[in-house]
Amino acid sequence: MDYNLWTALLQGIRNALPxxxxxxxxxxxxxxxxxxxxxxxxxxxxxxxxxxxxxRYALPYTLLAPSALGLLAFLGWPLIFNVGxxxxxxxxxxxxxxxxxxxxxxxxxxxxxxxxxxxxxxxxFGVIFGRTMLWTVVNVFFHVVFSMGLALLLNRxxxxxxxxxxxxxxxxxxxxxxxxxxxxxxxxxxxxxxNLMLAKLGIVGPPxxxxxxxxxxxxxxANIWRGIPFMMVIILGGLxxxxxxxxxxxxxxxxxxxxxxxxxxxxxxxxxLGPAITLGVIWTFNNLNAIFLxxxxxxxxxxxxxxxxLYNAAFGFSKFGFGAAFAIxxxxxxxxxxxxxxxxxxxxKGVTEA
Amino acid sequence: MKATIAKxxxxxxxxxxFFYRARGDSPFALLVINLMLVxxxxxxxxxxxxxxxxxxxxxxxxxxxxxxxVPASATAANYIQLIAKKGFVLWLCNSLAITVSVAxxxxxxxxxxxxxxxxxxxxxxxxxxxFLMATQxxxxxxxxxxxYLMLAKLGMINHFxGLALAYTVTAVPxxxxxxxxxxDTVPLDLEEAAMIDGCSRLQAFWRIVLPLSTPALAIxxxxxFMQAWSEFPVAYRIITNKNLYTWxxxxxALQGQFQTEWGMYAAASVLIxxxxxxxxxxxxxxxxxxxxxxSVKG
Numbered sequence: 001m002d003y004n005l006w007t008a009l010l011q012g013i014r015n016a017l018p019x020x021x022x023x024x025x026x027x028x029x030x031x032x033x034x035x036x037x038x039x040x041x042x043x044x045x046x047x048x049x050x051x052x053x054x055x056r057y058a059l060p061y062t063l064l065a066p067s068a069l070g071l072l073a074f075l076g077w078p079l080i081f082n083v084g085x086x087x088x089x090x091x092x093x094x095x096x097x098x099x100x101x102x103x104x105x106x107x108x109x110x111x112x113x114x115x116x117x118x119x120x121x122x123x124x125f126g127v128i129f130g131r132t133m134l135w136t137v138v139n140v141f142f143h144v145v146f147s148m149g150l151a152l153l154l155n156r157x158x159x160x161x162x163x164x165x166x167x168x169x170x171x172x173x174x175x176x177x178x179x180x181x182x183x184x185x186x187x188x189x190x191x192x193x194x195n196l197m198l199a200k201l202g203i204v205g206p207p208x209x210x211x212x213x214x215x216x217x218x219x220x221x222a223n224i225w226r227g228i229p230f231m232m233v234i235i236l237g238g239l240x241x242x243x244x245x246x247x248x249x250x251x252x253x254x255x256x257x258x259x260x261x262x263x264x265x266x267x268x269x270x271x272x273l274g275p276a277i278t279l280g281v282i283w284t285f286n287n288l289n290a291i292f293l294x295x296x297x298x299x300x301x302x303x304x305x306x307x308x309x310l311y312n313a314a315f316g317f318s319k320f321g322f323g324a325a326f327a328i329x330x331x332x333x334x335x336x337x338x339x340x341x342x343x344x345x346x347x348x349k350g351v352t353e354a
Numbered sequence: 355m356k357a358t359i360a361k362x363x364x365x366x367x368x369x370x371x372f373f374y375r376a377r378g379d380s381p382f383a384l385l386v387i388n389l390m391l392v393x394x395x396x397x398x399x400x401x402x403x404x405x406x407x408x409x410x411x412x413x414x415x416x417x418x419x420x421x422x423x424v425p426a427s428a429t430a431a432n433y434i435q436l437i438a439k440k441g442f443v444l445w446l447c448n449s450l451a452i453t454v455s456v457a458x459x460x461x462x463x464x465x466x467x468x469x470x471x472x473x474x475x476x477x478x479x480x481x482x483x484x485f486l487m488a489t490q491x492x493x494x495x496x497x498x499x500x501x502y503l504m505l506a507k508l509g510m511i512n513h514f515x516g517l518a519l520a521y522t523v524t525a526v527p528x529x530x531x532x533x534x535x536x537x538d539t540v541p542l543d544l545e546e547a548a549m550i551d552g553c554s555r556l557q558a559f560w561r562i563v564l565p566l567s568t569p570a571l572a573i574x575x576x577x578x579f580m581q582a583w584s585e586f587p588v589a590y591r592i593i594t595n596k597n598l599y600t601w602x603x604x605x606x607a608l609q610g611q612f613q614t615e616w617g618m619y620a621a622a623s624v625l626i627x628x629x630x631x632x633x634x635x636x637x638x639x640x641x642x643x644x645x646x647x648x649s650v651k652g
Contacts, residue, residue, distance in 0.1 A: 003434045011437070020448070022597070026514060064470045075489060079492070079497070153387050164395060167398055170631070171401075175583065182405050183401070200420070310496075323495065
């Protein structure tokens with residue numbers, strides 16, 4: 001049967017209705033249950049604290065009760081449970097009756113550092129850790145450099161500035177999944193535009209996604225493209241808050257452009273740039289989507305970073321106990337880095353004192 | 355910083371710095387700057403435009419020339435087939451149902467929780483704030499493994515509730531941070547005045563603080579909405595039933611048969627992206643001010 005756009009839409013809706021009504025019947029009662037439960041919890045907490053214990057803090061604890069309970073039950077408890085899983089031999093074979101014990105845990109942690117994380121021999125912790133560092137440094141470096149350049153250009157008197165800004169933000173506005181899957185197509189050796197363009201220039205394009213090193217370059221390119229707008233917008237905001245007089249004063253004192261950049265722009269951008277780079281590092285380090293959607297860690301596991309190796313180990317190979325131990329190792333690495341960085345930059349101070 | 359600016363004003367010096375030209379750039383410099391920016395814009399937008407061109411044509415024609423934007427044989431066939439034959443409408447509705455619930459519940463929980471963090475120095479506040487911040491560093495896998503196993507035991511695999519729960523608890527910590535930062539900027543005097551006039555604390559919160567915080571509330575709603583709307587790795591593990599696919603799963607499934615479905619897959623990408631793109635560009639200013647709220651304060 002032939003459809004036009006209108007009849008196609010009607011047909012689509014008709015197809016969707018049965019499943020949709022089934023899922024709505026499931027989701028709406030739960031919504032009401034959550035609302036009623038929250039109200040009940042708040043009333044209970046308030047009466048116990050205010051009437052029973054006469055606490056000064058009855059109201060804040062009441063206001064916090066539903067979110068605290070939710071976070072503890074579905075975020076706090078899983079984190080504790082994760083430690084439990086790390087000390088077990090949980091995998092697909094014993095999905096319903098795993099055994100727990102100190103021996104299993106020590107074994108899991110030992111395996112993280114001594115045995116390959118995935119199938120191939122080259123996927124050891126050391127190799128993947130090194131690749132993650134390279135991935136993070138390369139991405140954040142290019143994000144900052146390109147964004148700084150673009151922000152400096154945009155921070156001048158230009159007639160089309162608004163248009164440029166809007167167009168430059170586009171990569172950030174497209175959903176992750178679309179970006180990942182689109183770039184996967186664009187790096188296709190025959191039909192992707194990257195190689196078609198290279199062919200126009202007379203260059204034979206590399207087999208992007210079937211060669212390990214090229215695939216790593218490809219995911220880096222895609223992720224750099226995706227991440228520039230965020231950094232650019234943050235830096236531009238910082239630049240616009242710097243008064244022009246600083247540069248005029250520096251110019252009168254005979255400072256070269258590099259000296260002005262180094263001694264005026266950078267220090268005054270510090271309060272904006274510091275947190276943005278911290279966030280950028282954490283996000284890049286944890287960026288499962290960019291890797292998983294474009295290469296799934298392949299070819300032959302050569303583009304895995306720590307988080308994608310974790311995802312593949314835990315769910316691709318269903319090694320839950322091992323995966324949980326591995327997750328703790330990753331978290332400790334990130335926590336040490338972020339904690340050290342925040343302490344050094346003093347960003348945490350204002351946060352808890354305010 | 356404000357004091358220095360005020361002092362510098364009366365001097366009225368106009369020197370042209372490399373980074374700051376009081377009278378604008380010379381025509382040649384303008385040309386160079388504009389050329390560089392146009393090039394950057396092309397690089398930023400081209401991949402998106404390319405997907406649009408591919409969505410318009412049959413597989414073999416639109417793919418050959420990377421510079422054709424609208425192929426000569428442009429048709430809407432891909433779109434029609436996608437909507438009528440594939441479950442595209444269902445995916446969108448599923449995503450919408452989950453996302454709206456997550457954004458609404460997340461907003462209600464974080465709006466009240468953030469108020470407690472902003473106005474009272476109760477015992478447990480500091481550890482609470484540090485816990486909320488620490489959750490931002492947790493790799494997804496570390497929560498996903500226990501959550502997956504818990505949901506498996508509870509029989510909630512292939513149910514929206516499990517997915518919505520997972521999304522909500524990951525959205526709340528960041529929302530509380532942003533809202534707390536915003537509430538901190540609302541002067542306490544306003545509530546005190548209202549309470550002298552006979553409001554209770556909660557009435558003051560409801561009638562004064564919340565309306566004044568509309569921009570921040572909008573940011574949080576939008577942010578959580580977009581986050582849940584585009585989420586993939588968690589959904590990929592929890593939902594395997596085709597009737598429950600969200601659009602991210604549907605798109606991934608279309609791409610599974612890449613060679614043949616390339617045009618339809620591009621059409622789906624376009625249809626998904628356009629509303630999100632418009633919403634994002636429209637709200638970009640607020641989103642950004644929300645993101646930087648906590649970090650540049652004070």
